[in-house]
Amino acid sequence: MQQHGMTISYGENGAPHVVEKESPRYAEAQKACLPLLPAPSPVRAGPQELAAARKASECMRERGISWYPDPNPVTGEVDQKEGGTSEQWQALKRDHRDAYRACMPRPS
Numbered sequence: 001m002q003q004h005g006m007t008i009s010y011g012e013n014g015a016p017h018v019v020e021k022e023s024p025r026y027a028e029a030q031k032a033c034l035p036l037l038p039a040p041s042p043v044r045a046g047p048q049e050l051a052a053a054r055k056a057s058e059c060m061r062e063r064g065i066s067w068y069p070d071p072n073p074v075t076g077e078v079d080q081k082e083g084g085t086s087e088q089w090q091a092l093k094r095d096h097r098d099a100y101r102a103c104m105p106r107p108s
Contacts, residue, residue, distance in 0.1 A: 007019040044074055049076045056103045057071055067085075
C-alpha cells in the first residue's frame with residue numbers, strides 16, 4: 001500500500017491500518033495489493049456441524065447417490081471435486097430432490 005502512496009499506521013496490537021481510506025488513490029492501491037494477501041484460513045466447523053455434514057453425506061449415499069463424497073474434516077463442506085461428475089452435480093437437485101430434501105441440514 002505504501003508503494004502506491006498510502007500512509008500506514010500501526011495499532012497497539014501491531015496490525016497495520018491504512019490512514020487515507022478516503023483518498024482517490026485508495027481503490028487503485030487496494031486493487032493492486034489484494035492479490036498479495038495470503039489466502040484466508042478455512043473456517044473450522046464445530047463438532048455438531050461436522051457430525052451433521054457426515055450424517056448428510058451418509059444419508060445421500062444410503063438413498064442411492066453412491067458418488068456423494070464425505071465432507072471436509074475441517075470445514076464440514078462438501079467439495080464437488082471429491083466425488084461425482086459435473087453432470088451428476090448439476091442433476092443432483094433435479095433428479096434426487098427427495099434425497100436432497102431428506103438429507104441436507106436446513107439452517108435454523
